[in-house]
Amino acid sequence: MTIIFRSNRVFACILHRCKYSTAPKSVSTVQINQKEFVADDYTNVTPKIISYLGRNLHLQKDNPLSIVRQRIVNYFYKSFTLRGNPAFSVYDNLSPIVTTKQNFDDLLIPLDHPSRAKSDCYYVNKDVLFRAHMTAHQSELLRSGLDNFLMIGDVYRRDEIDSTHFPVFHQVDAVRTQRKEELFADHPDLEIFEPAFDPENPHKFTNTITDPSKQSCHTLEATKLMEAQLKNHLIGLVHALFGKDVKHRWVEAYFPFTHPSWELEIFYENNWMEVLGCGIVRNEILVSAGPNNSIAYAFGLGLERLAMALYKIPDIRLMWSTDSGFLTQFQEKDIDAKITYKPVSSYPQCKNDISFWLPPTLSIDTFMSNDFYDLVRDIGGDIVEQVKLKDKFVHPKTKKHSLCYSIMYRHLERTLTQAEVNEVHKAIEKAAVEAFNVVIR
Incomplete structure (x- = not known):
């Protein structure tokens, strides 16, 4: 891995947040x-x-x-075959550096969408970012001629x-396309598209999603059959992972790249937990990527x-631990085995607060x-367990704005001393002053 910042000013800009740094000339x-x-004023990787x-x-x-990845792949390999071979291809080593076109534009994500x-x-x-979802590769794989694939x-x-939150996590995304002869093999009289939509001239039709039950280009029969397949396949996946007795429910959702859309929740430890989002791919995406006659x-x-x-x-x-006490609990086990993690040891938490006055150009909002x-993550690394916004304050006389954050430190493999935590905390205070022009209280 080669990482070189081609000027000290760019390094400072990246480390201390470009938004608050002077742009290099x-x-x-x-x-x-x-x-x-x-590098430009968007650059904020650290x-x-x-x-x-x-x-x-x-x-x-x-x-x-x-x-878990292998269990999901195995489910799709076993559930979908084509002439004796797995119908789904797997792509699990795609570059995480993508363009904004891949990550947003190809997926119909509006310019003012908060995810941008x-x-x-x-x-x-x-123009370039670290992918925010595996769906960023959907269009390029469709464009290459693939029809059923997993992106991991x-x-x-x-x-x-x-x-439960980390700046890097891992996703499995999937796409399954079907032509009329596949979807309606037993009902050749049915169609995927409404009569007004011509698959040979798709750009002449303006697809809409005003109808909550389907896209305007699709017939209701095609949408409902795809919905039934999708939900049955995903319930089967949940059963394969959590057992056939797990309770589930579907919740209507919105995603820019699918319509209709749903989230699947399971009842886990006395709470409903969302496990995935899904839907019927917007036809405009398929048209742009090549398959004009599929759903x-x-x-x-x-x-x-x-x-x-x-x-x-x-x-x-x-998940990022290299400690043998953690990894050996999952070592050489049947991938379907029921494993319950046992803490290797429990180390105490250290908590320090940081309060600062904001500069006049910023407010608590x-x-x-x-x-x-x-x-905080750059300075404290993985010993930072949690950061919480503890308090917001506006001085009644001076009208100056102040924020207070609580930072919890805990090492996963040893006990931290308060002295070393204090040293890291002081470094965070210093970096905050330099990056945001705040005044420590």
């Missing part, structure tokens, strides 16, 4: 894996985030994420810091959420907490 570049990218590239936990033997925001994504520059890999999103369904799920539920893993950071979380 000359063009600067960032080099990742022997490839150079021009050295800490870049360090996760290439870890590929979903492919690491004995990692619980890899075990710098506060949500890790941008290399305004690491995805990157700026988020809060706690036991498709798609779904996406997170491996961490499933692994933590299946194996009772309490902290998402454990405009300051981006994700900017602060990334800074």
Whole structure:
């Protein structure tokens, strides 16, 4: 892994959040894996985030994420065959560096959609980012002529810091397309498309999603049959993972790239837990990628959420552990074995608060907490267990705005001393002053 920042100013910009740094006067570049990218005011990847590239936990033997990945792949291999071979192809080593066109435009995500925001994504520059979902590869794979495929890999999103959130996690996304002769093999009189839609001239038809039951180009019969297949296949997957007795329910949802759309929830430990999102692929996506005469369904799920539920893993950071006490619990086991994680040991938590006055250019409503979380993660690394916004305050006389965050530190493999925590905490305070022009209280 080669990571080179082609100027000290760019390094500072990336580390201390481009949004609050002075832009360099000359063009600067960032080099990742022997490839150079021009840095701009969108650049907000940090050295800490870049360090996760290439870890590929979903492919690491004995990692619980890899075990769940294999269980999902096995389900699709067994459930769908074509002339004796698996109908689904698997792509689990695609580059996580994608274009905004791949990540957003190809998926019909509007320009003003919040998922495009710098506060949500890790941008290399305004045109390139670390993929925020595996669906970013959907169009390129469809364009290559594939019809049924699984996309598995690491995805990157700026988020809060706690036991269930991490800036890097792993997803399985899938697409299944069908032509008329496949979908209506037993009913050749039925059609996928409404008479007004001409598959030979798809761009002459404006597809709409105003009808909650279907896209305007599709017949109701085609949509309902695809919906039935999709839901049956995903319930089968949940049964394969959690057992046939697990309760489930479907919840209507909205995604820019599918319609209709649903989320699947299971009743787990006395709560309803979302396990995946899915829907009928927007026909405009298929038309742009090539298959004009097909209908498709798609779904996406997170491996961490499933692994933590299946194996009772309490902290998402454990997925990144190289400690033998953790990994041996999943070593050389039948992938369908029931495994319950047993804590290797329990180390005490250290808690420090940080309070600061914001500069006049910022307020408690405009300051981006994700900017602060990334800074904490860069300085504190994986010993930061959780960061919580504890208090917001506006001084009644001066009208100055103040924020207070609680930072919980805990090492997964040893006891932290308060002295070393204090040293890290002071470094975070110093970095916050330099990055955001705040005044520590």
